[in-house]
Amino acid sequence: MSTLKEEIKQVPHSKGNALEFIHRYLAQNDVQQKTVIDVSAGSGYVANLWHKAGADVRAFDMHPDILKSETLTCSPIDLTKPLPIESNVADYVLLMETIEHIPNQTFLLEELARILKPNGLLIITKPNNSSMSGRMANVWVEAERSDMFLSNEAEVIGYDDNHRYNGRVYLCNVQRLRTMASLAGLRYRAVYPNQLSTSSLVWFVFFGAYLHLRSFLTFSKMVKKAHSTQEKEILREQHQLNTHPTVLLHKHLCIVFSK
DSSP: OHHHHHHHHTSTTOOHHHHHHHHHHHHHSOOTTOEEEETTOTTSHHHHHHHHTTOEEEEEESSGGGOOOSSOOEEEOOTTSOOSSOSSOEEEEEEESOGGGOSOHHHHHHHHHHHEEEEEEEEEEEEOTTSHHHHHHHHHHSSSSTTSOOOOTTOEEEEETTEEEEOSTTOOOHHHHHHHHHHTTOEEEEEEOOOBOHHHHHHHHHHHHHHHHHHHHHHHHHHHHOOSHHHHHHHHHHHHHHTOHHHHHBSEEEEEEEO
């Protein structure tokens, strides 16, 4: 594992927890001959992992020349516009560390749902501002972490001066992501554990019981007013996601939706 961690540290503009999650996912799931579309391939580390696992990988990025691979090529893509990809072709779509940079996220999710096959899976990784630490940071400074302000118009990042993009201006919480995905025709499937956050654990010790109680009381109040079984199921899913231990206590959000 130490070797893997050292390898991951060398991957530019990626989060170690997200990359370790992909390693675990591929170790636990047979993806041979599956069609995988990576729409935010970057340097190609994740795309190469899926290719080595036997998947048929198609890589895209706004800066396709960044990709480093002996076997894969990368095509240009603009995630704010209709995607140049056929409908119903992918078993998996990967959106790694990207949705927080995109303004019209519902439109993007609709496009990703379009290119997925029925029952295909969308894998998203992003900063977890829905953790206990993230929620408290929102109280103090309205940002994902208490030691930084919300991303602003001056925060332009990239691989270098010629490959740039906005910061995490559009970072959304897990509840909003679930709803936008649902509007796009996707269904929440699972969140995956990564690394326990010590600060989130400390906050949970003080406020965890109240959070669970408050969420349950809110759910109970709203479910009484629900007009259909479907609405009740949606509220139950929201309550479960709001109190999910992985969401509350882990540093990163690794979440999967299905078509």
